Each structure stands twice: as structure tokens, then as C-alpha cells.
Amino acid sequence: MRAAHLHxxxxxxxxVTVDEPVAGEGQALVQVTAAPITPLDLLCASGTSYFxxxxxxxxxxxxxxxxxxxxxxxxxxTRVWFxxxxxxxxxxxxxxxxxxxxxADLVPVTGALxxxxxxxxxxxxxxxxxxxxxxxxxxxxxxxxxxGSSGVVGTVxxxxxxLQGAAAVYAAxxxxxxxxxxxxLGADGFVQLRADDDPEDLAARMREVVGxxxxxxxxxxxxxxxxxxxxxxxxGRLVNLGSSAGATASFSSAHLRSGSREVRGYTNNxxxxxQRYGALRHLEIHAQAGRITVxxxxxxxxxxxxxxxxQLRGEVDGRAVISFG
Numbered sequence: 001m002r003a004a005h006l007h008x009x010x011x012x013x014x015x016v017t018v019d020e021p022v023a024g025e026g027q028a029l030v031q032v033t034a035a036p037i038t039p040l041d042l043l044c045a046s047g048t049s050y051f052x053x054x055x056x057x058x059x060x061x062x063x064x065x066x067x068x069x070x071x072x073x074x075x076x077x078t079r080v081w082f083x084x085x086x087x088x089x090x091x092x093x094x095x096x097x098x099x100x101x102x103x104a105d106l107v108p109v110t111g112a113l114x115x116x117x118x119x120x121x122x123x124x125x126x127x128x129x130x131x132x133x134x135x136x137x138x139x140x141x142x143x144x145x146x147x148g149s150s151g152v153v154g155t156v157x158x159x160x161x162x163l164q165g166a167a168a169v170y171a172a173x174x175x176x177x178x179x180x181x182x183x184x185l186g187a188d189g190f191v192q193l194r195a196d197d198d199p200e201d202l203a204a205r206m207r208e209v210v211g212x213x214x215x216x217x218x219x220x221x222x223x224x225x226x227x228x229x230x231x232x233x234x235x236g237r238l239v240n241l242g243s244s245a246g247a248t249a250s251f252s253s254a255h256l257r258s259g260s261r262e263v264r265g266y267t268n269n270x271x272x273x274x275q276r277y278g279a280l281r282h283l284e285i286h287a288q289a290g291r292i293t294v295x296x297x298x299x300x301x302x303x304x305x306x307x308x309x310x311q312l313r314g315e316v317d318g319r320a321v322i323s324f325g
Contacts, residue, residue, distance in 0.1 A: 003096030004304045004322065007057045009047030012308035013095065015301050021092065021100045028071035028103040030082060034119035035064040035094035036296075037311045037320040039151075039244075044087025051088040060086050061322075063122045064094025065115045073103045079111045081118060081280055083268075095304065097324050107277050112288045120296035120319040121156070121283055123268050127241055128156035129279045131217055133164055135266045136239045140165030142214035145206070145231065147224050148244065149187070150178040152294050152319050156283075157217045158185045159292045170210045172224060193224055199250070202227035215239070222246020234259030241266040298323050 001020045004013040023029040040062050047053040061084060068078040082101045086093025093099065109118060132138045144161040148154045149171035161169045171182035172191035179190040189209040193202070202223060212233035218225045219242035226249045229238050240249075240263065251263060271279075286292040295318030299307035307320040 001097040002301055002324075003059050003092075004061070004301060005057045006045050006060050009045060009053055009056065012305040012312075013045075013060055014305050018096075020098055021096075023070055023100050026072075026103055027100050028074070028106055029069040030064070030066040030080060030099045030101055030106070031069045032064045032066040032094055032097060032099050033323070033325045034066075034115040034298075035061040035322050035324075036119045036122055037308055037322065038062060038123060039242075040123070041087065041093075042308075042312055049087070054087045055090055058086060058090075059092035059094075059096045059099075061094030061096070061099075062086055062088070063119070064099060065109070065119045066094075066099070066324075068106065069098065071103055071106065074106055074108060078106075079109050079115075080106045081109050081122065082106050083123065083276070095301075095322055104273060107273070107280055109280065110284055112284055115325060116296060116298045116321045116323055117287065117294075118284070119321045120152070120294050121287060121292070124152040124319070125156040125160075125283050125292070125294065126271070126276060126279045127266070127268050128153045128217070129160050129283060130271060130275060131239050131241050131266045132157060132161055132215070134275065135264050136215045136217065136237055138164050138166060138215055141167045143168040143170070143210070143212070143233075145170045145172065145210050145213045145216045145228055147172050147217065147228055148219040148242070149173045149182050149190075150175045151219060151244075153219045153241070154217075155181075155185065155294055155318070156292060158182060158187055159286075161217075162186055163286060163291060170213065172206070172228070197223050197227070199223050199226040199230070203230040206231050212236070218242070220245035221249050223249070225249035226251065229261070229263065230255060232259070232261045234261070237262045237264055239264045239266050294318050296321050
């Protein structure tokens, strides 16, 4: 079969021909149709992630979309989305014509969306949806600030927050064109982030736009996170699910305690199968109706190295998706 192989950490994968995998006890065999290149893929393949350096060569792809070839739980031909632990633990991922996946991890999907679109949504969209609803406990009528609004997580979060009942949704990002995009997606205001931002100064600029918010969705950490925490209303929550702007952030103890404000962590790894299924079903419904959109570009397997490099450099509009269809 054809697959992408990553031979050296820090370098892009390349297409190869390898033996077909064999599903063992408790595993399913999936014929893959689409697999996205995600920030987690890039992090794991760099060899610098908190999971440690992966054993190479391996097939990357922490998720994928496809059709069940063999499963003890689902009928052959069932269309599914699936996660993998490629790069985080020994084993191969979704960037291959066939993938072996724990049977219990398969999530049946309706097939209402093109496979590439569903792959582009994937874990990033699941993270945005559940970080708001589950960890953030977003309530109808609350105000939300989405940091890093130009990424896939942020793009989905801007739309999902409104769908989950937020009364106002604000965006913040460093890219120059992000403000226009955020307003197109319905943001009530936008904060331009800068590379040389100071937490206190940025917090003052944020408050001019957002006043106070009940929930901050934070895939950035660093200075933007420190500043956003100072904009939390009493009882407000900041949910961190990434560190693309810095590994650490600082928070005022007095500010947190004076209003019973909270800083919470989020990881997709803590989701149950039921939570993944529920989130993906909501996302399918809203995406089919045009209420949630994400940009993506499709590449054939032969161009996986180019797609990988462009995604790493931020040259892809949204998410790069490898197609096996």
C-alpha cells in the first residue's frame, strides 16, 4: 500500500510503498480517504514534544477519515472519523491507504460532508467545541474572547461560541488580516496582537474592545493569556489548550481570588468516545448547514512533503489535507 513515512524528526514525510497492516485483537482496519496535517502532527514529528522523540520511521497522522474495512463493532463500509496516537506512542497513523485503529476509537459519521472537509475540522474543531462547552462550561448569554482566532481552533471557536449561546464573541490574533476574517465570521470586536506586547498594555487594549468577558478560549498561552486573564469578569474562566505564543503565562493571584476566576487546562486526550462522538455530530450538522466553516487545501499523497512544509511555514489557507480518494 501507499503511505507517508517520516524517517527523520524535523524533516517532512515522503510517500513510500509498504506492506498492508494487519488488525489485531480489539483493532479495526480502515481504508483512509483523507488525513489532515495538524499542529500536533508537526509538533510530534519535530522530536521536541512533551511526548518525547518518536521512533522512526513511522506513518504520521493523528487522525483521519475513511471507510471501515474490518471491525468487530461496526459494519464494513461504515464511514468513520478516527484518532490515532502516531508520534505520541509507538505505531502508525492515518496518512496511509490503510490504517489500524483501536475499534473503540472509531466514530461513525453521516457522510453528509466531503471527507476532506470533515478531516479539516477533525480534532481542532472537536477541541474548540468541547473546550467551550465542557471545560469552559459556556452558558447562554455569556461573553467570550477567542485568542488565536486565525487558526482552525480559533476559527471554529468564533462560530461555535455563538451557536452555543454566547451573547458576544470577540477575537484576537497577530496576523494582519485576521481582524477582517473574524468580523466576517461574526465577531463583535477584534484585538490586534503584537510580537512585542506587554501583558499590562495588551490587557488595557483588550479591555477597550471587550470590557470584561466570562470565558477566554486560549490556544496561545504566553503574553496574550496573561493579558486576557485580566479581562475576566468575576466567575470567569480561561481555558488553555495550547502554547503557540509561549510555554508559560503569569496570572495575578489577587485578580483570580478577588472574583473567583479560574484557569483551566484542556486536552483532547481526556475526551471519552461519547464526547468525541457528540462533538463531531454537532460539527457535522452545523458544517452541513454552513454555520461552521474552515478553509482547507487538498493535496495528493505524492505532494505530502510540499503540503507538510507549507503547513509548517503557515503558507496553507487553514488546514492541509492529504487525500487518498
